[in-house]
Amino acid sequence: MSLPRPKAAFLVTVCSLACAGFSLLWTIRAFRWNPVDPLPEHNARFAELRAALPQGQVFGYIDEPHGSAEKEAAKFRYYATAYGFAPVFIERSVEHRYLIGNFVTSPSPGYFEKLGLRVQRDFGRGVFLLENPKFH
Numbered sequence: 001m002s003l004p005r006p007k008a009a010f011l012v013t014v015c016s017l018a019c020a021g022f023s024l025l026w027t028i029r030a031f032r033w034n035p036v037d038p039l040p041e042h043n044a045r046f047a048e049l050r051a052a053l054p055q056g057q058v059f060g061y062i063d064e065p066h067g068s069a070e071k072e073a074a075k076f077r078y079y080a081t082a083y084g085f086a087p088v089f090i091e092r093s094v095e096h097r098y099l100i101g102n103f104v105t106s107p108s109p110g111y112f113e114k115l116g117l118r119v120q121r122d123f124g125r126g127v128f129l130l131e132n133p134k135f136h
Contacts, residue, residue: 042077043084045125049100050085052121052129058089060096062117062130064103077102097135101128 053059061081063074081102082090090100094115101112103126112119112130120129 038076039080039084042080045127046081046084046100046123049121049123049127049129050088053085053088053098055088057098058091058096059085060094060099060130060132061090061092062094062099062101062115064105064107077104094132095135097132099130099132101130102126103128 078092117130117132120131122128
């Protein structure tokens with residue numbers, strides 16, 4: 001059973017208009033969508049530490065241990081920190097005299113001592129300046 005031509009043309013027109021309407025709605029939503037940029041908030045956490053660090057020195061970096069589900073978020077935090085501290089160079093390693101600690105959750109008591117590190121200063125909000133006594 002085939003549809004008469006005028007009815008088929010009408011259905012094609014309605015379907016085309018519906019598709020165009022949904023496409024327009026999605027386009028409007030895409031332009032309205034305004035994701036929050038996490039860098040300003042991330043960098044604000046480090047403002048006081050950044051001001052206290054001497055230039056021309058390489059700093060180590062440590063964050064909390066993470067499982068495979070957290071790797072991408074931890075990688076983002078490291079790169080965002082390194083970017084925010086430029087031109088100071090930050091290497092993801094504990095093999096430096098001074099380290100920047102970046103923690104989302106508070107480290108357990110004795111965590112740094114177990115790693116052989118000393119807290120030079122706790123800046124709050126999960127930001128630490130640490131010292132590795134091996135490099136004294």
